[in-house]
Amino acid sequence: MxxxxxxxxxxxxxxxxxxxxxxxxxxxxxxxxxxxxxxxxxxxxxxxxxxxxxxxxxxxxxxxxxxxxxxxxxxxxxxxxxxxxxxxxxxxxxxxxxxxxxxxxxxxxxxxxxxxxxxxxxxxxxxxxxxxxxxxxxxxxxxxxxxxxxxxxxxxxxxxxxxxxxxxxxxxxxxxxxxxxxxxxxxxxxxxxxxxxxxxxxxxxxxxxxxxxxxxxxxxxxxxxxxxxxxxxxxxxxxxxxxxxxxxxxxxxxxxxxxxxxxxxxxxxxxxxxxxxxxxxxxxxxxxxxxxxxxxxxxGLHLMEPGRPARSALREIRKETVEGEPTTIYVLQGDMVLSSIEALVHELVQNPPSTDLVIFDMSRVDEVLPVARRTSAAMATKLIDAGHTLILVDPEEAIPGFRDAQGRGMRRWTSAYLARHLD
Missing domain, CATH: 3.40.710.10 (DD-peptidase/beta-lactamase superfamily)
Known part of the structure; x- marks a missing residue:
């Protein structure tokens, strides 16, 4: 990929x-x-x-x-x-x-x-x-x-x-x-x-x-x-x-x-x-x-662009069973800027998810800059084209109205809904 x-x-x-x-x-x-x-x-x-x-x-x-x-x-x-x-x-x-x-x-x-x-x-x-x-x-x-x-x-x-x-x-x-x-x-x-x-x-x-x-x-x-x-x-x-x-x-x-x-x-x-x-x-x-x-x-490279120091957006990767289906869950964190979203993209490209169902848990994400929205949308398109079903856990709507690069939507869950459906 x-x-x-x-x-x-x-x-x-x-x-x-x-x-x-x-x-x-x-x-x-x-x-x-x-x-x-x-x-x-x-x-x-x-x-x-x-x-x-x-x-x-x-x-x-x-x-x-x-x-x-x-x-x-x-x-x-x-x-x-x-x-x-x-x-x-x-x-x-x-x-x-x-x-x-x-x-x-x-x-x-x-x-x-x-x-x-x-x-x-x-x-x-x-x-x-x-x-x-x-x-x-x-x-x-x-x-x-x-x-x-x-x-x-x-x-x-x-x-x-x-x-x-x-x-x-x-x-x-x-x-x-x-x-x-x-x-x-x-x-x-x-x-x-x-x-x-x-x-x-x-x-x-x-x-x-x-x-x-x-x-x-x-x-x-x-x-x-x-x-x-x-x-x-x-x-x-x-x-x-x-x-x-x-x-x-x-x-x-x-x-x-x-x-x-x-x-x-x-x-x-x-x-x-x-x-x-x-x-x-x-x-x-x-x-x-x-x-x-x-x-x-x-x-968003301009020095006068407001923002905070970056760290990796990827907190952890978990393998779970959700509603009886094997699932890869990517837990994200902090501010999603260029360098932090790159770490997530690099992981997805080098080690693609092994399950059909993929969940991105953004409950710990504070802010998503435009560059992260664009990059994540393009990455979502590639994952969907590869046959994955994507679910976004985004309680603060850090990515409101999210669509992939082709305009296809992703299912949205709350953190509580995800917790209830973990087997």
């Missing part, structure tokens, strides 16, 4: 197929040659489950999406106070490659623009291994597979990196660079030339959503203070001079890259990633921005 979350991600690609504005980055030959029609989307919950659609196994360069992870590593190496004394956290309101520093402090305005990212890379310790090798190891641990540098892309970027070199010399002249300018730029470019997929990026973003803990391995890769600070910087600075529009329309911490990728983080719930090479005037993926807007609207 296919998860309705996968069906939804397929729909995202279909609904944004009309977005063909923009063009791949043309100032780096390797990026200019990218297939503009490739597209992918992925999300990963804080329990480590990845859902992906489109060209989800296609590799492309991480580019500026490396900046949050490099910044977090520098903070872990040196401490937050030391990094704040060297790199600012104020939105610049300028293009990502602007040749400027803060006029009062001489610091780069934030670590998400190139000047700040070059300074940040130079602050990463070269022990116990060179900074680039440590970053590659970090990418690999975040994504749970070996991540390598695209050497031809790195060479292409180095050959056309005069603007970045100019930024490095500007930093050096202001005594804000702790390495030789050429070495700092080479390290930064190699940091950006690592090859990733949207699956990798969604898993990497989910570690940030999970408070710095890699959701599958359980290893704490970043401290909670580091992660909280980083997400704040991503929220205000991650989308360059489009940060204000992004915060109001999408409303999650995010970072884009000029290869066409965007990552987003909803703390406590999910990491998301999209890919489409055509860029808008801000250097962000044009179709990717639209995909993220739809994800935010449909799934």
């Amino acid at each position: 296919r998860s309705p979350i996968m069906d939804y991600l397929d729909d995202i690609l279909t609904q944004t197929a009309h977005v063909d504005s923009g063009a791949p980055a043309d100032y780096i030959p390797e990026l200019a040659a990218a297939d503009p029609d490739r597209v992918a989307v992925a999300l990963c919950t804080v329990n480590g489950t990845v859902y992906a659609s489109g060209d989800s196994d296609h590799e492309f360069s991480i580019q500026s999406m490396s900046k949050p992870f490099a910044y977090a590593l520098a903070v872990e190496d040196r401490g937050l106070d030391d990094i704040l004394g060297r790199v600012g956290v104020e939105p610049s309101g300028e293009a990502f490659n602007e040749l400027s520093l803060d006029p009062e402090t001489g610091k780069p305005r934030n670590p998400m623009i190139n000047a700040g990212a070059i300074a940040t890379h130079a602050l990463i310790h070269d022990e116990p291994a060179p900074a680039v090798d440590r970053l590659l190891a970090l990418y690999s641990e975040l994504s749970q597979r070996p991540i390598r540098i695209d050497e031809s892309l790195a060479a292409s970027e180095l050959a056309t990196g005069d603007r970045n070199l100019g930024l490095a010399y500007l930093l050096h002249a202001s005594e804000r660079l702790s390495k030789d300018p050429a070495a700092a730029v080479e390290g930064y470019i190699r940091q950006c030339s690592a090859s990733v997929t949207v699956r990798d990026l969604a898993l990497m973003a989910s570690t940030l959503a999970n408070g710095g803990v890699q959701p599958n391995t359980g290893r704490s890769l970043f401290g909670r203070q580091t992660t909280r600070h980083l997400l704040g910087v991503m929220t205000t600075c991650g989308m360059y001079d489009a940060a204000g529009d992004w915060l109001t329309s999408v409303g999650i911490p995010a970072k884009s890259g000029v290869a066409g990728g965007i990552i987003g983080v909803l703390p406590g719930q999910v990491g998301v990633a999209v890919f489409s090479p055509r860029l808008d005037e801000h250097g962000n993926s044009a179709r990717g921005v639209v995909m993220m807007e739809k994800l935010s609207q449909d799934l």
Whole structure:
């Protein structure tokens, strides 16, 4: 049985197929040659489950999406106070490659623009291994597979990196660079030339959503203070001079890259990633921005959306006999939001009910957000199509007038009625 979350991600690609504005980055030959029609989307919950659609196994360069992870590593190496004394956290309101520093402090305005990212890379310790090798190891641990540098892309970027070199010399002249300018730029470019997929990026973003803990391995890769600070910087600075529009329309911490990728983080719930090479005037993926807007609207991802911390919606699974018929009862709990309903859907897909009669007991459910209604309706359709009879115990009518995705109703029982008919 296919998860309705996968069906939804397929729909995202279909609904944004009309977005063909923009063009791949043309100032780096390797990026200019990218297939503009490739597209992918992925999300990963804080329990480590990845859902992906489109060209989800296609590799492309991480580019500026490396900046949050490099910044977090520098903070872990040196401490937050030391990094704040060297790199600012104020939105610049300028293009990502602007040749400027803060006029009062001489610091780069934030670590998400190139000047700040070059300074940040130079602050990463070269022990116990060179900074680039440590970053590659970090990418690999975040994504749970070996991540390598695209050497031809790195060479292409180095050959056309005069603007970045100019930024490095500007930093050096202001005594804000702790390495030789050429070495700092080479390290930064190699940091950006690592090859990733949207699956990798969604898993990497989910570690940030999970408070710095890699959701599958359980290893704490970043401290909670580091992660909280980083997400704040991503929220205000991650989308360059489009940060204000992004915060109001999408409303999650995010970072884009000029290869066409965007990552987003909803703390406590999910990491998301999209890919489409055509860029808008801000250097962000044009179709990717639209995909993220739809994800935010449909799934209730906006940070300003009222809601409570999520836990699994599934409290327990019981096998009972109801009116003489073998029955599987799923007891649900708490608030049904994206991450909590995903845990239920994942269980139903991986371990479908073995009985014809299936009961969902919602007597302990407090609130059901629209995304949970849509996802549960799609899941109900799949169960009915598979031959199951569904009964909903919903005393508070958390899902009023429930119908599956085809408009077919489910029988409703009260908790007392269910108790009387348990054999």
